[in-house]
Amino acid sequence: MEEHVPSSGGPPPFAVPAGGHHHLAAYTVSSPQPQQAPASQPVTPSRVPVHLDPLQSSSPISAAPERPSLSRVRREVHQRRYKTAIQMCEQALQSGGAGSQLAPTEVIAWHTVRIYCLLKRQEYQQADEALARLGSFEAPKWRYEQHPDLYPGQSGSFVPFVLRQLSAVAPYLANRPQVTLDRLTELQTLCVQHHTDHTDSEKARQLWLDREIAVICLIAEVHCHPALQNFPEAIRVLQRALELRPRDRGTLSMLGRVSLQLGAVESAEDYFGLDECLAEKDSALVRANNGHHALASQDYATGVKEFEESKQLAEATLQQHINAARAVLPGGPEPADQAKIARASQACATAANNLAVAHFYDKNLPRAKEVLENSLWAQPDVMGLTNNGVIAPAVKNLLSFWEFDRDKSHTTSALQELISSTCNEDVQVWESLKTQQGQGGQPGAAGRVAMGSPPRQAVGIPVVGQAL
Numbered sequence: 001m002e003e004h005v006p007s008s009g010g011p012p013p014f015a016v017p018a019g020g021h022h023h024l025a026a027y028t029v030s031s032p033q034p035q036q037a038p039a040s041q042p043v044t045p046s047r048v049p050v051h052l053d054p055l056q057s058s059s060p061i062s063a064a065p066e067r068p069s070l071s072r073v074r075r076e077v078h079q080r081r082y083k084t085a086i087q088m089c090e091q092a093l094q095s096g097g098a099g100s101q102l103a104p105t106e107v108i109a110w111h112t113v114r115i116y117c118l119l120k121r122q123e124y125q126q127a128d129e130a131l132a133r134l135g136s137f138e139a140p141k142w143r144y145e146q147h148p149d150l151y152p153g154q155s156g157s158f159v160p161f162v163l164r165q166l167s168a169v170a171p172y173l174a175n176r177p178q179v180t181l182d183r184l185t186e187l188q189t190l191c192v193q194h195h196t197d198h199t200d201s202e203k204a205r206q207l208w209l210d211r212e213i214a215v216i217c218l219i220a221e222v223h224c225h226p227a228l229q230n231f232p233e234a235i236r237v238l239q240r241a242l243e244l245r246p247r248d249r250g251t252l253s254m255l256g257r258v259s260l261q262l263g264a265v266e267s268a269e270d271y272f273g274l275d276e277c278l279a280e281k282d283s284a285l286v287r288a289n290n291g292h293h294a295l296a297s298q299d300y301a302t303g304v305k306e307f308e309e310s311k312q313l314a315e316a317t318l319q320q321h322i323n324a325a326r327a328v329l330p331g332g333p334e335p336a337d338q339a340k341i342a343r344a345s346q347a348c349a350t351a352a353n354n355l356a357v358a359h360f361y362d363k364n365l366p367r368a369k370e371v372l373e374n375s376l377w378a379q380p381d382v383m384g385l386t387n388n389g390v391i392a393p394a395v396k397n398l399l400s401f402w403e404f405d406r407d408k409s410h411t412t413s414a415l416q417e418l419i420s421s422t423c424n425e426d427v428q429v430w431e432s433l434k435t436q437q438g439q440g441g442q443p444g445a446a447g448r449v450a451m452g453s454p455p456r457q458a459v460g461i462p463v464v465g466q467a468l
Contacts, residue, residue, distance in 0.1 A: 067095040080423045112166070167183065168184045168187050290302075369402070392432035
């Protein structure tokens with residue numbers, strides 16, 4: 001989510017995108033003038049056909065291909081090979097309908113991964129069709145008691161909660177924020193019902209409290225959409241999350257960042273201060289909050305210092321995850337470790353991107369370029385997950401920095417080669433390269449800013465049989 005900012009009036013305001021995919025805020029600055037077209041345009045991703053739900057009757061397939069595993073497709077997703085993952089999902093669903101029957105929990109898991117990948121590839125129509133074919137999540141076929149032979153003694157829905165989240169967020173990604181607000185409100189009601197009903201199980205109650213807080217944060221992010229910009233309502237719903245869990249650091253940080261968007265700097269200071277008091281030790285989140293506050297106050301030198309500390313702490317966290325994964329499995333990380341490493345790698349990239357923008361505002365363009373170039377090209381080989389440091393805001397910003405610097409030794413072809421070799425199937429990154437071409441502006445003009453929600457449990461790839 002981005003918002004244009006005029007050249008006067010200090011640093012740009014903040015905006016919060018939906019989904020909470022950025023663990024730290026990711027700023028984007030605009031290009032000062034149209035850029036030269038690259039030597040070759042990126043290939044437009046092909047459309048992936050939608051297949052019928054294998055739980056419904058369908059024509060038989062002549063030969064059943066070997067079915068891929070969920071652990072393998074998870075690795076493809078963590079590598080951002082979304083088109084490949086979609087093909088694997090379709091292969092699994094087809095093979096399940098050709099005599100080698102998939103269990104209902106496996107069916108819903110494969111559909112969930114496929115829909116997630118379609119949304120990541122911006123194939124919104126296909127994702128809508130896939131969700132429509134699944135039908136109502138309250139249908140009997142998605143309940144354990146409807147399949148007593150497979151799940152004796154179990155009851156309730158086995159629809160993964162992440163699928164309900166994806167169904168709610170999908171319209172937002174297609175620029176229909178009001179539809180997403182309606183669906184998220186329904187999902188919040190479901191969460192309230194469940195954590196109220198589970199009074200006999202503290203573990204279940206806490207799980208549904210966590211889910212309600214996650215949904216509330218998504219609602220707040222949607223209220224910050226450029227078409228709505230209802231920052232007071234975003235703060236109101238976040239205060240509900242704070243009532244549920246007063247010491248939740250993610251909620252406190254998000255309240256501070258939305259307060260900055262509203263221009264309530266003193267309130268932001270209060271929320272950030274509470275978060276820092278609750279932190280057991282110095283953290284990337286605390287330092288990032290300080291950096292956002294510094295930029296909002298036009299104290300760019302302090303912003304550089306805080307984002308530098310945030311970057312170092314994020315890199316230390318990434319290294320801890322790498323060391324832990326290697327200690328358990330020298331040959332490669334387990335899926336859960338892959339997810340942690342992938343998220344930590346993107347958090348490092350986001351921290352580097354914010355540091356580069358702080359250098360830019362502090363009038364140190366050479367250092368801003370250096371930070372982003374190192375982040376994009378010097379990302380370590382993280383146990384086979386090599387491409388998670390390439391994020392769309394960093395691609396946009398580096399193109400802008402090169403244009404501001406009039407550095408003709410660099411061209412977009414270098415970025416094309418990097419993206420093609422590391423994350424060729426990530427449509428968002430490709431689009432950031434294409435849409436930045438030709439965007440005008442004046443040197444020194446304030447650009448656009450996109451700010452993500454603070455760290456909290458990310459929407460991930462569900463485990464087979466994950467119960468509602």
